[in-house]
Amino acid sequence: GKRDNDLILPINSSLSVTLHQDQLKTTTTAATSRDFMEDRLWLNGEEADVGHPRLQACLQEVRRLARKRRGGSAEDVAPLNLSYKIHIATENNFPTAAGLASSAAGYACLVAALARLYGVEGELSEVARRGSGSACRSMLGGFVQWQRGERPDGRDSLAHQVAPETHWLELRVLILVVSAEKKQVGSTAGMQTSVDTSPLLKHRAEVVVPERLTLMMQHIRERDFEGFGQLTMQDSNQFHATCLDTFPPIFYLNDLSRQIISLVHRFNAHHRCTKVAYTFDAGPNAVIFTLADTVAEFVEVVRCSFPPATNGDQFVRGLPVGSASLPEELLTAVVTEPVPGAIRYILHTKPGPGPQLVDDPSQHLLGADGLPRRCS
Numbered sequence: 274g275k276r277d278n279d280l281i282l283p284i285n286s287s288l289s290v291t292l293h294q295d296q297l298k299t300t301t302t303a304a305t306s307r308d309f310m311e312d313r314l315w316l317n318g319e320e321a322d323v324g325h326p327r328l329q330a331c332l333q334e335v336r337r338l339a340r341k342r343r344g345g346s347a348e349d350v351a352p353l354n355l356s357y358k359i360h361i362a363t364e365n366n367f368p369t370a371a372g373l374a375s376s377a378a379g380y381a382c383l384v385a386a387l388a389r390l391y392g393v394e395g396e397l398s399e400v401a402r403r404g405s406g407s408a409c410r411s412m413l414g415g416f417v418q419w420q421r422g423e424r425p426d427g428r429d430s431l432a433h434q435v436a437p438e439t440h441w442l443e444l445r446v447l448i449l450v451v452s453a454e455k456k457q458v459g460s461t462a463g464m465q466t467s468v469d470t471s472p473l474l475k476h477r478a479e480v481v482v483p484e485r486l487t488l489m490m491q492h493i494r495e496r497d498f499e500g501f502g503q504l505t506m507q508d509s510n511q512f513h514a515t516c517l518d519t520f521p522p523i524f525y526l527n528d529l530s531r532q533i534i535s536l537v538h539r540f541n542a543h544h545r546c547t548k549v550a551y552t553f554d555a556g557p558n559a560v561i562f563t564l565a566d567t568v569a570e571f572v573e574v575v576r577c578s579f580p581p582a583t584n585g586d587q588f589v590r591g592l593p594v595g596s597a598s599l600p601e602e603l604l605t606a607v608v609t610e611p612v613p614g615a616i617r618y619i620l621h622t623k624p625g626p627g628p629q630l631v632d633d634p635s636q637h638l639l640g641a642d643g644l645p646r647r648c649s
Contacts, residue, residue: 274468274478280427281406284468285478287419288489289410291438292446293625296591299378300631301363301386302638309358315638315645317364330403331384332359338400339391355391362638362645367620373448373558374411380404381411385628398432414438414626416493418486438624441496445568445592447561448620449575451529463516463523463555473518477511498564502550505562506537509552527557529615536578536607537561540571543606569597572619574607582614591621 274284312332314323336355363383365375384401388394402409402419409431410417415438422430467474485508492500516523530553537551549563549571563571572594581588599608631637640646 274464274474275406277425277427278465280430281402281404282427282430283406283419283421284474285482286421286486287407287410287482288435288486289407289417289419290444290446290624291411291414291417291627293438293622294629295625296620296622297367297373297378297448299363299365299375299382300636300638301361301379301382303359303361303383303386303390304639304643305354305357305359305390306643307357309360309643312358313360315362318645323361327380327404328383331380331400332387334400334403335384335387335391335393338388338393342393359390360639360643361386364638368450373450373556374407374554376405377407377411380408382628384408384412389630396431399427399430402427402430402432412627415440415624416490418490435490436493438626441493441624443496443564443566444498444624445563445565446622446624447563447568447572447575448622449533449559449561450617450620451527451533451557451559451615452617463519463525466521466523467515467519470520471515471518473511474515477515481511498562499547502547502562505550505552513553525555525557526553529612530557530559532578532612532615533559536574539607539609540574543603568621569595570599570603572621573597573599574603575616575619577604577608578611579616580611580613581616581618587618588616589619589621592623594621 276282276284312323314321314328339355361383363379365378367373367375381401383404384397388397388400398409398412398419401412406419410419413432413434416435417432418435419432420430422428424430485504489501489504491497492504513526516525534551537549540549541547548567549561552560552562554560561571572589573596576588577599638645
């Protein structure tokens, strides 16, 4: 939720894990030229609205910082290339607007590309926040805290790295994609309704989250998966309780999401400890945290519970997953009535770094003419 919609200032601090670009990534190419007649934007190969207020906020702020770095004030005539029109092409290799943080990845990538283009260095999480709040965390790798800040101008609402992606090498992430469809209620509109109508959200922001953040950072520092996993699930559940407490209520989870939640709890109960943990953002797709030595067994449990319909060879994507044979007692205790085709695919990844520069020209999305080279 937000206390200022224009500056995108949150009502509480938050913590996230940046995922690895080898599996989930946004790629953005930006170019300016005196030959460009107008600003243009292409998203996943289709031309999109370059006038979107949040995109413009990021563009204007990067240009302001570039002017400042060159010693000119806002009133001065800008250096010539700051007045050139800009072309931007961006692509996601994962579903957009389906609750998989496409806006966080997209705006972090955009700001990194613009900063590179205009020669801006230093603190960029505040700029990315103007595009999408969660994008400020994606400017850094590993485990990242977005500090709420106190100032009304938002200058202290910034992201800070809690631990790098190399801190917890055994940690793995499984994304269970149940729906790649665009969600019915966007997270921005949904959270604003929650801020306006949910008493639980107010209590959560003021009392619960500050205590949990301190505890969660301790679990991460100590690489305590039992504590990390339990707190992750409890916090996901409470977030979705605030969605239900919103009026009218918001339903990001669906029946399949709830079946996955039950499966995780049965799996952990069988092992008598927290082996896997779920969290759900503003969408039905499950994000599962686990350790490397549990991946193969849990993936096989998911495969038995939700047998792939037609794409058996494409059911597991991303990092390699070994094979596992399940003991009969685990199958009996954990796998109930199978639901064929319910999960489209599983994406296996791990914590990763912040934005990376793509040196290979063949990977650039704009050609020498400033137009998209390819569509994915």
